[in-house]
Amino acid sequence: MAAVLRVSRFLPGRFCKHVAFAVMSSRSMASKTPVGFIGLGNMGNPMAKNLLKHGYPIIATDVFPESCKEVQELGAQIVDNPADVAEKADRIITMLPSSPNVIEVYTGANGILKKVKKGSLLIDSSTIDPTVSKEMAAAAEKMGAVLMDAPVSGGVGAASSGKLTFMVGGAEEEFTAAKELLSCMGTNVIYCGQVGTGQAVKICNNMLLAIGMIGTSETMNLGIRLGLDPKLLTKILNMSSGRCWSSEVYNPVPGVMEGVPSANNYQGGFGSLLMVKDLGLAQNTATNTKTPVPLGSMAHQIYRMMCARGYANKDFSSVFQFLREEDGQQQQ
Numbered sequence: 001m002a003a004v005l006r007v008s009r010f011l012p013g014r015f016c017k018h019v020a021f022a023v024m025s026s027r028s029m030a031s032k033t034p035v036g037f038i039g040l041g042n043m044g045n046p047m048a049k050n051l052l053k054h055g056y057p058i059i060a061t062d063v064f065p066e067s068c069k070e071v072q073e074l075g076a077q078i079v080d081n082p083a084d085v086a087e088k089a090d091r092i093i094t095m096l097p098s099s100p101n102v103i104e105v106y107t108g109a110n111g112i113l114k115k116v117k118k119g120s121l122l123i124d125s126s127t128i129d130p131t132v133s134k135e136m137a138a139a140a141e142k143m144g145a146v147l148m149d150a151p152v153s154g155g156v157g158a159a160s161s162g163k164l165t166f167m168v169g170g171a172e173e174e175f176t177a178a179k180e181l182l183s184c185m186g187t188n189v190i191y192c193g194q195v196g197t198g199q200a201v202k203i204c205n206n207m208l209l210a211i212g213m214i215g216t217s218e219t220m221n222l223g224i225r226l227g228l229d230p231k232l233l234t235k236i237l238n239m240s241s242g243r244c245w246s247s248e249v250y251n252p253v254p255g256v257m258e259g260v261p262s263a264n265n266y267q268g269g270f271g272s273l274l275m276v277k278d279l280g281l282a283q284n285t286a287t288n289t290k291t292p293v294p295l296g297s298m299a300h301q302i303y304r305m306m307c308a309r310g311y312a313n314k315d316f317s318s319v320f321q322f323l324r325e326e327d328g329q330q331q332q
C-alpha cells in the first residue's frame, strides 16, 4: 500500500483508486495459494481450467494420467495421488464419478485424509449419496479439516463457460471461503444448509428432471400418433399448463429444436447412465427416509431398461426414441 500512497499525492482521485485496485488485485493474485483438484474428467477438467484462468495455482491428480495432460500443459502441477495433493494444498476440490470413488479418494490408503493439513477446506462436487458426504465430513473433522458438499447443476458446456450452479452444504462459517473458489467455476453458488443438503437438492432436482423428461416424451409421442405436428404441439404446450424445461428448453423430439441433443442423434448432453446413478441415489434416500416416490421409482426403472438396451451413453432425452421403439413406431 505504501507505493500507492506515495504516487497518490500526484494523481487525481479516480485514477488513484484505479491504481490502488490494480496494486491490490495484483497482490492478491500473487498471494493465491495452490488449490488441489482431484478428478479431471469431463467436468473436472474444464473446472480446473477455470481456476487456473482465475490465477489459482493447481495441484492435481487423476487415476488416469491421460486426463491430467491438458491442465498440466496450462501450468498445473501433477502429483501421484490424493494424499500428495493434500500435502501441498489446504483447499481441495474433488469431482469424481460416484460414492465409492469419493470414499477411496478421501479415506483410501493414499487418500486425502492420510496427509490432510489441519484447517484444510475440502469441497466435494461429485454427485453422491448425502450419507457418504456426512461420513466423509465426520472423518475430515477428526483430522481437523472441514468438508463441504457442493454438487453441480449444468453439464460440460456450463463447466467450460464457468456457468455452473453449485448447491453447497456444510458449516455456514466456511461458505465464504468455499464461494471464493466456486465462483470461479459457476454463476450461482447457493448455500443449502448442513453437510449433505447440497446433495439432497441435487438428487431432488434430477429426479424431477427425469420424471419431466419422460412425461414430455410420452406426451409428444402420443400427440404424434394422434396426427399432430410435433412443432405445433410443442408451441402450444409451451403456452399452456403442460410447459416444462424439457418441453421448452431441451425438447426430446428430433426436428423441434436446434442446438439440443435430440437434434444431434442424442450425442453430448447428460448421459442416461448418469441419470440412472442419480435416480438410484434418489431411491436410496427415499427408502432410508420412508418417502413414497412412485414416479421416481418408475423413472429409475425406465432409465435402467434404456441402459440395458444400448442407450447408456446417449443423452437422457433419448427416452423419446426409446418409447418410439417400444411402441413399434419408426424412429423420428
Ligand code: NAD
Pocket (backbone or CB within 6 Å): 038, 039, 040, 041, 042, 043, 044, 061, 062, 063, 064, 067, 095, 096, 097, 098, 101, 104, 105, 125, 126, 127, 128, 152, 153, 154, 155, 156, 269, 270, 271, 274
Ligand atoms: P468422469 O467420469 O468424466 O470424471 C471423473 C474423473 O474422476 C475421471 O477422470 C476418473 O479417472 C477420476 N477418478 C475416479 N476415481 C479416481 C480416484 N480414485 N482418484 C483420482 N481420480 C479418480 O465424470 P464427470 O462427467 O466429470 O462427472 C463427475 C461428477 O459430476 C459425477 O458425480 C457426475 O454425476 C457429476 N455431474 C456430471 C455432469 C455431466 O454432465 N457430466 C453434470 C452434473 C454433475
